[in-house]
Amino acid sequence: MLIPELDIFVGNVFIIDWEIFKLWLDGHECPSAASILQQRGSLMAGATMDMLHGDVLDHYRSFSTLERLLEVPTLFVEQRVLQISPNDQTDIIEKYYDFDDAVMRELIGKKPSSKLRKELDDVCEKTGVLVRSCRRQFDNVRRIYKQVDEMTGNVLDNIRQQFLLPDPLARRYAAILFLDWVRFETHKRKLAHLTFNDFFVCADGLLRHWADEECELDKEFFQDLREIKAILEREKEAKTVTLRKLEGGRLSTDAAGDLTQNFRSLFRSLVNIATGLYRSRELKDLFIDLQEKIVEPCKCARWTQSDMESFIAAINFDVSEIETFRRQVTGAAGETDLPILWRRYLRAVGPCILQLFAS
Structure with missing residues (x-):
């Protein structure tokens, strides 16, 4: 058979x-x-x-x-x-690890705690994203937060290696962690119109210019920035240099008139924000200060985006333009050129202002 x-x-x-x-x-x-x-x-x-x-x-x-x-x-x-x-x-x-910007906008600047998870019904109602998806996105943030917070070394590399995320998505998570760790104010009424991408652009710039690979802010730099106050002694000179650099129709009529009249207020606001960053409270209020003291006054004066770009470029003084900048200061990191401090400050704050102004 x-x-x-x-x-x-x-x-x-x-x-x-x-x-x-x-x-x-x-x-x-x-x-x-x-x-x-x-x-x-x-x-x-x-x-x-x-x-x-x-x-x-x-x-x-x-x-x-x-x-x-x-x-x-x-x-x-x-x-x-x-x-x-x-x-x-x-x-x-x-x-799976991607997220809705609208959901993340509600979560940034807050520690991903169990208490916050209980508030996801409100996030669901506000964003229109279903609650199961909100929970997945929150749990992903919390998981990455806990894992990376306990690690040493480059935060971006740790996110990429531990969660196998592509670089653009890993950078977005690094910005989220940074905003959460510092507890930047992101939810005041005057910031309500800003999107997650607005805060990502700002956070990414701060990370690039003011922080190390572990997302630790350079506190010595903030201490040294207090010396920038010396430039206020040359306010008239700073105004003359700035307006000269903006000659030839680089500003709209409205912006040119406003800057001539209100340069003192804008310039002092920029300097005072810089000199206060060594205080934790003022650092956390960075975005609200930029919005209230720089962005809103210029918008009310009908500045254009191009006007703001030209202004930020013009006040990025070099050592030959302002007498005060020819001196050095002895700060936490030793002798530091004032122009280096000012330019490093503006490399991060300038793009933030432009992003907030565009929104």
Whole structure:
């Protein structure tokens, strides 16, 4: 008697439907996701709504398995339970850790605590993002916050290596952590119109010019900045130099008239903000101070974006332009040129002002 041969192949290749994955990430429950797919024409001829619902439910179960693995991306890419291609692994991690700017706007500047997580219903209502998605985004921030906060070394590298995120997304998370660690004021009424991207641009600039690789602000620089107050002794000279550099129609008529009349106020505000940064409270209020003392007065005077760009460039004095800048100061880091302090200050604050002014 011949015994028939039977070959059996068992595989566990993980097939992901990216459209359903997106609905899951957006926080839709299974029935809601099936209904959306039906409206998009995903129900094939001969298929029933129950069949579509079953397919979505099957994917959702798989995504729930994925979610547990995604809490530690380095283990996710090493696991062999689910056979997923390297390209798909990369895409899954990036999409899972991506976030809605509107949601993150509500979370920045606050420690990602359990108390804040309980307030996510309010975030959901304000942003229109479903609460399950808000929780995923919050939990991702908290996970990265806890992991990186306990590590030494380059924060950006730690985020990239521990969570396998692409550089642009890792930079956004580094900015979030920085805003949270310093507790910058981001939620005052006068800042309510600003977007997450506005704060990201500002934070990224501060990190590049005022902080080290561990996102630690240079406190010695802030102490040295107190010496910048000496430039107020040359206020008239500073005004003359600035207006001369702006001759030839570089400012609109409105801005030119306003600057001639109100240079003292703007200039003193910029200097006073610089000299107060060594105080924790004034550092935290940096954005509100720039908004109230620089941006709003200029907007009220009908400055244009081009006007502001020209002004920021013009007050970036060099050593040959202001008599006070020909001296050196002895600060926490030894002798420091005043022009170097002033330029380093403006390299971070200038783009912040421009970003806030554009919003």
